[in-house]
Amino acid sequence: MEETYSESEAIRVEARLAERVRRLLRKYSLLNTRLKPKSTEGGKYVVFPIVNSEKASSILEDFDIPHEVVIDTFQAIKKAKRLRGPVKSYKVVGDIVVFSRRAGPPIDAYIEAAKKVLEDNPRLKAAWLKMETFGEERIPKLIHLAGAMKTETVAKEYEIYLAVDIAKAYYNPRLAAEHYRIAELVNDGEVVLDMFTGIGAFPLHIAKRKEAVVYGIDVNLEGLLLASKSMKINKKLKGIIILINADAGKLPFKIQFDRIIMNLPRNSKQFLYQACKYVKDNGIIHIYLLTDYIEVELEDIMKIMLKEDCKVQIEKVKKVLDYSPSQSIYVIDLRVKKNGENTHE
Numbered sequence: 001m002e003e004t005y006s007e008s009e010a011i012r013v014e015a016r017l018a019e020r021v022r023r024l025l026r027k028y029s030l031l032n033t034r035l036k037p038k039s040t041e042g043g044k045y046v047v048f049p050i051v052n053s054e055k056a057s058s059i060l061e062d063f064d065i066p067h068e069v070v071i072d073t074f075q076a077i078k079k080a081k082r083l084r085g086p087v088k089s090y091k092v093v094g095d096i097v098v099f100s101r102r103a104g105p106p107i108d109a110y111i112e113a114a115k116k117v118l119e120d121n122p123r124l125k126a127a128w129l130k131m132e133t134f135g136e137e138r139i140p141k142l143i144h145l146a147g148a149m150k151t152e153t154v155a156k157e158y159e160i161y162l163a164v165d166i167a168k169a170y171y172n173p174r175l176a177a178e179h180y181r182i183a184e185l186v187n188d189g190e191v192v193l194d195m196f197t198g199i200g201a202f203p204l205h206i207a208k209r210k211e212a213v214v215y216g217i218d219v220n221l222e223g224l225l226l227a228s229k230s231m232k233i234n235k236k237l238k239g240i241i242i243l244i245n246a247d248a249g250k251l252p253f254k255i256q257f258d259r260i261i262m263n264l265p266r267n268s269k270q271f272l273y274q275a276c277k278y279v280k281d282n283g284i285i286h287i288y289l290l291t292d293y294i295e296v297e298l299e300d301i302m303k304i305m306l307k308e309d310c311k312v313q314i315e316k317v318k319k320v321l322d323y324s325p326s327q328s329i330y331v332i333d334l335r336v337k338k339n340g341e342n343t344h345e
């Protein structure tokens with residue numbers, strides 16, 4: 001099985017305090033138990049992945065323990081037993097296991113692997129094989145492999161619960177760290193537009209932590225129905241979420257936004273003209289792109305934005321996940337200067 005790494009909020013302490021801190025974080029269920037803590041700077045510090053930095057920090061403050069809140073990357077803890085045979089990897093969404101069809105292994109190999117995973121993990125109730133994905137809504141064709149016939153579940157990302165139906169709307173648990181990162185960047189009072197919201201993961205992460213107004217747009221009504229279910233499951237949202245079943249190319253807004261999220265990695269560039277129109281001066285656009293060569297995409301984006309009379313400063317370029325041996329999904333954070341020059345830092 002390959003090693004996987006995820007970004008997480010974290011607490012960094014001096015190594016001499018690590019055991020005490022570990023016990024405290026465990027006691028208050030604040031450790032992110034899916035990721036491995038690590039030691040840094042030649043063993044001088046220990047960094048613990050955690051689920052709620054605000055709470056963890058206030059507890060450590062109560063105990064007068066010096067610490068730093070950081071974001072870091074950690075190795076995932078492999079809880080599942082290693083699969084033998086040609087099928088090695090799968091995703092877990094709530095209590096459902098999802099295998100992705102790759103060239104090579106026959107369906108029987110997936111059935112065998114699925115049975116083994118369900119047997120080893122009684123918490124997991126169903127296993128499906130994801131074949132190709134269809135249409136602009138990115139809904140997969142599924143084959144049932146083992147366990148219950150259910151496709152609906154609740155996934156957890158950090159402290160957020162997400163209603164998911166793997167047969168009805170796009171969802172990828174590997175985007176959790178990105179949902180979290182964007183929510184952390186949002187300031188209280190912002191008005192945010194999520195142009196391709198799916199099941200509303202970005203709006204939910206943002207509204208959980210920030211007093212912001214977030215508009216979630218999607219052509220897939222099923223995704224929005226799941227998002228509204230999640231709004232009921234997640235108590236005490238600080239922000240407001242407004243869901244609109246619409247084509248992001250035909251938006252009806254009379255307002256502009258502080259921040260626009262464009263997570264449609266195959267086609268997002270086609271909608272940049274809309275983002276340009278609706279972003280405020282000095283606002284931010286987060287655009288996700290599926291590509292094998294990010295430098296070319298950056299040049300392309302600069303050209304498109306200039307044509308739209310929208311000047312940008314590139315604040316961040318980051319690989320979000322590997323998609324295939326040659327292609328990855330990247331995110332670019334752009335600050336829009338409506339009266340400035342394009343700059344690439």
Ligand SMILES: C[S@@+](CC[C@H](N)C(=O)[O-])C[C@H]1O[C@@H](n2cnc3c(N)ncnc32)[C@H](O)[C@@H]1O
Pocket residue numbers: 136137138169170171172175195196197198199200201202217218219220223246247248249263264265
């Ligand atoms: C990659 S998924 C979004 C995932 C979501 N942002 C997340 O982080 O979980 C892309 C979404 O865009 C939606 N979509 C595709 N074309 C669209 C359009 N023209 N207008 C609005 N939504 C669209 C699809 O239905 C799908 O839910």
